[in-house]
Amino acid sequence: DAGVIQSPRHEVTEMGQEVTLRCKPISGHDYLFWYRQTMMRGLELLIYFNNNVPIDDSGMPEDRFSAKMPNASFSTLKIQPSEPRDSAVYFCASSLGGGYTFGSGTRLTVV
């Protein structure tokens, strides 16, 4: 298995632009999580899905953030419009009732 696949690995964008981060979970995993990592706040849970249904999005910081999971093999996290304070590493992780498997992350820089 290729593990959890995230794209792009790095994204640099200008303030105000729309950013879309992508995630392909491990086949058969029924939970998918989006986390954001910063030095100041550590790993923060943004949203998670179970069987493609959003279960808890209370960690999504603002309405500028949205996430979808149209099918079991794909999820997106969108930021529109982006701001410099959104700069962070965004991780996707999937699980099948046990520990998470994380992707390699997307490093987002908003200038």
Added chain:
Amino acid sequence: GENVEQHPSTLSVQEGDSAVIKCTYSDSASNYFPWYKQELGKGPQLIIDIRSNVGEKKDQRIAVTLNKTAKHFSLHITETQPEDSAVYFCAASIRSGYALNFGKGTSLLVTP
């Protein structure tokens, strides 16, 4: 919600020594406690986990202990090696596979 505190934030040991990282949690309903290792430029990787019906678990040089009464759990690494250098995160959840709350991480440096 669950609050996980992790100490120390940085830890430096000599190769061959032991390293101990401690975490406390606030939600008494938590019963799943994994530990993750994150190397530079990579995502966190699960190294060991423990459930509340177990007090201790070992896997080669790594062990985790859990005290549910005191609501704290610890990671022990024995005979440390330079490749153990990384950031370690503890986490807690009400069950495995469910949403995890992470500690702030411990940066471990093992010097030869």
